[in-house]
Amino acid sequence: MSTATEVAATDQADRTVPAPGSRRRVVEREKRRSSVLTVIVWITLIYFLVPLVWLFLSSTKNNADLFTTFGLWFGTAFRLFENIGSLFVFQDGIFTSWLANTVLYSVVSAVGAAVLATMCGFALAKYHFRGRNIVFAVILGAIMVPLTALALPTYLLFSAANLTDSVWAIILPSLVSPFGVYLMRVYAADSVDDSLMEAARIDGAGELAIFSRIALRLLAPGIVTVLLFQLVATWNNYFLPLIMLNTPSLYPVTVGLASWQASAAAGGGAQVLFSTVLTGSLVSIVPLIIAFLFLQRYWQSGLTTGGVKG
Amino acid sequence: MTTTVPAKPVTAVPAKHHRHPAVQRAQTRAAWILVTPFLVVFFAMFIVPLAYSAYLSTFTSQLVGGEVFSGIANYTRALNDPSFWEGLGRVALFLFIQVPIMLIAALFFALALDSARVRGGGTVRLLIFLPYAVPSVVAALMWGYLYGADFGLITQIFEGLGLSAPNLLNPSNVLGSTMNIVCWEFIGYNMIIMYAALRSVSADIYEAAEIDGAGQFRIAWSIKIPAIRQAIILTIIFSIIGSFQLFAEPNLLYNLAPNAIGNDFSPNLYAFNIAFKNQDVNYAAAIAFLLGLIIMIISYVVQTLINRKERSA
Numbered sequence A: 001m002s003t004a005t006e007v008a009a010t011d012q013a014d015r016t017v018p019a020p021g022s023r024r025r026v027v028e029r030e031k032r033r034s035s036v037l038t039v040i041v042w043i044t045l046i047y048f049l050v051p052l053v054w055l056f057l058s059s060t061k062n063n064a065d066l067f068t069t070f071g072l073w074f075g076t077a078f079r080l081f082e083n084i085g086s087l088f089v090f091q092d093g094i095f096t097s098w099l100a101n102t103v104l105y106s107v108v109s110a111v112g113a114a115v116l117a118t119m120c121g122f123a124l125a126k127y128h129f130r131g132r133n134i135v136f137a138v139i140l141g142a143i144m145v146p147l148t149a150l151a152l153p154t155y156l157l158f159s160a161a162n163l164t165d166s167v168w169a170i171i172l173p174s175l176v177s178p179f180g181v182y183l184m185r186v187y188a189a190d191s192v193d194d195s196l197m198e199a200a201r202i203d204g205a206g207e208l209a210i211f212s213r214i215a216l217r218l219l220a221p222g223i224v225t226v227l228l229f230q231l232v233a234t235w236n237n238y239f240l241p242l243i244m245l246n247t248p249s250l251y252p253v254t255v256g257l258a259s260w261q262a263s264a265a266a267g268g269g270a271q272v273l274f275s276t277v278l279t280g281s282l283v284s285i286v287p288l289i290i291a292f293l294f295l296q297r298y299w300q301s302g303l304t305t306g307g308v309k310g
Numbered sequence B: 001m002t003t004t005v006p007a008k009p010v011t012a013v014p015a016k017h018h019r020h021p022a023v024q025r026a027q028t029r030a031a032w033i034l035v036t037p038f039l040v041v042f043f044a045m046f047i048v049p050l051a052y053s054a055y056l057s058t059f060t061s062q063l064v065g066g067e068v069f070s071g072i073a074n075y076t077r078a079l080n081d082p083s084f085w086e087g088l089g090r091v092a093l094f095l096f097i098q099v100p101i102m103l104i105a106a107l108f109f110a111l112a113l114d115s116a117r118v119r120g121g122g123t124v125r126l127l128i129f130l131p132y133a134v135p136s137v138v139a140a141l142m143w144g145y146l147y148g149a150d151f152g153l154i155t156q157i158f159e160g161l162g163l164s165a166p167n168l169l170n171p172s173n174v175l176g177s178t179m180n181i182v183c184w185e186f187i188g189y190n191m192i193i194m195y196a197a198l199r200s201v202s203a204d205i206y207e208a209a210e211i212d213g214a215g216q217f218r219i220a221w222s223i224k225i226p227a228i229r230q231a232i233i234l235t236i237i238f239s240i241i242g243s244f245q246l247f248a249e250p251n252l253l254y255n256l257a258p259n260a261i262g263n264d265f266s267p268n269l270y271a272f273n274i275a276f277k278n279q280d281v282n283y284a285a286a287i288a289f290l291l292g293l294i295i296m297i298i299s300y301v302v303q304t305l306i307n308r309k310e311r312s313a
Helices: A002-014 A019-029 A035-059 A063-068 A080-126 A132-143 A147-160 A167-174 A178-191 A194-202 A207-236 A239-244 A253-266 A272-294 A296-306 B021-056 B073-079 B082-114 B121-133 B136-147 B153-160 B174-199 B203-211 B216-227 B229-244 B248-256 B267-276 B281-312
Strands: B059-062 B066-069
Touching: A035 A080, A035 A272, A035 B082, A035 B121, A035 B136, A035 B174, A063 A272, A080 A132, A080 A167, A080 A178, A080 A207, A080 A253, A080 A272, A080 B021, A132 A178, A132 B021, A147 A167, A147 A239, A147 B021, A147 B267, A147 B281, A167 A207, A167 A239, A167 B021, A178 A207, A178 B021, A194 A207, A207 A272, A207 B021, A239 A253, A239 B267, A253 A272, A253 B136, A253 B248, A272 A296, A272 B121, A272 B136, B021 B281, B059 B281, B073 B281, B082 B121, B082 B174, B082 B216, B082 B229, B082 B267, B082 B281, B121 B174, B136 B153, B136 B174, B136 B248, B174 B216, B174 B229, B174 B248, B203 B216, B216 B229, B229 B281, B248 B267, B267 B281
Parallel strands: none
Antiparallel strands: B059 B066
């Protein structure tokens, strides 16, 4: 545990980096491109992109073309919109419910987890109180406990309380983000100035007003980082909803797609399902990819200044 | 910065002990108001489930007589269970093969992009990171089809070249195929962590080395990598935790290759199958608990080892 504390400590030391150095670097950078390195890196990019390109192209094909035409080019007919149409009407349009469930689970969990982590992390960074070190030590220890090792115990508890197969069974466990608390603690220690809080106190502001009116604004980039990471974690979560839920209409997209993939693999005759599964996969990853593209400024600044940099 | 940054004790936030008691009291109260909501949820969703499953793991369900207290019997059973060890063995292979490949690749990309010698570096960074936005379920599903014989791209390419395609989903290849999926998903994520750390290293340090005539590889090896050692440790720990959690990938590949992936492919898959196929929650609780314990011990040992090595170096 002491080593993890060290991570936080060096974090602070590292971040007192003089800005001018990096600016100078940018200027000098312009004249030192390497063609060899550029070519190597761009060639390896193929590895990361081919599966996604293949997924897109496969979503534009009908089942016959899927089996008979080359994977990295279009089929004889462009069927993307037909595939999307049939995806959303398949099994009475259950895919729409899955998408809505995923959005509900991940947004509520991310907002809740970010709120809890911000409050807790701020208090741990900025106040001295008895028990602070114990609380922080417990949270650091909790980071080491893997999510899926916790999922089964959580299921057993929910099952004893008859709470499985409900929305709460997914949202409540996802509200806890020990790593989020750790991030916010590091971020708050660095971005909220003690003297600023002191000045507000002299002006007569209460402690909670200082938190809500002054600190929250300064913590915003860190909050967005925690929010995004929890959003991705819940959006991508598979194990917890798989064990918690029995009712297909409560499934998130991950569990739903996996169930379709299983029946596509099992029913050799039900080949129609292949293009539905592929189109569903494409549709399910588009929102997150768009979110990442548009919010990259936030998660990158969050990572660089407050974050996971260690 | 060839020497490591001395770790300041984290408690060294400006001391305020000389403060007026009323002010101190108001601050303590505010602190607890802010900390309590998290702690309540943490207690209910973290401590209680672990305690409850620890409790469950000390019972054994029997055909006659229901649940009987059995002490550590489930744990001794797990330690003598070849399936549990097989799963752990596969995870160990993951740790020694997949994790190093993934992290070295991530480090390579991070250093390449940080050196600013790559044209279009910003685009490259984003595209490598993109797979992280893809749920592991979709990644496993996609790669499963890419590997497959039906309309798999890899098979198509091999046949197009007139070669016989390898069966990537047979028992001897499926572990490697799984490793590839995990690499694809997480190289970008680890790269971003390392890249962010590299960007916060002061350029002055290695500009001086450059002026002294040090080559890029020397700078990367002797200055940059030591400077981001904490970030690298973080990625190692996260990868260890991730490897032990392996579930979605084998769970989905199982549908495509039921003969290659048994119900004990990874410890997590095994615990899942015990709980839901064999309906033996007590034993499943013991395995989940044991697994969590093993991960914590290994992460702790790895951290200590790396830190001690650094200190003696």
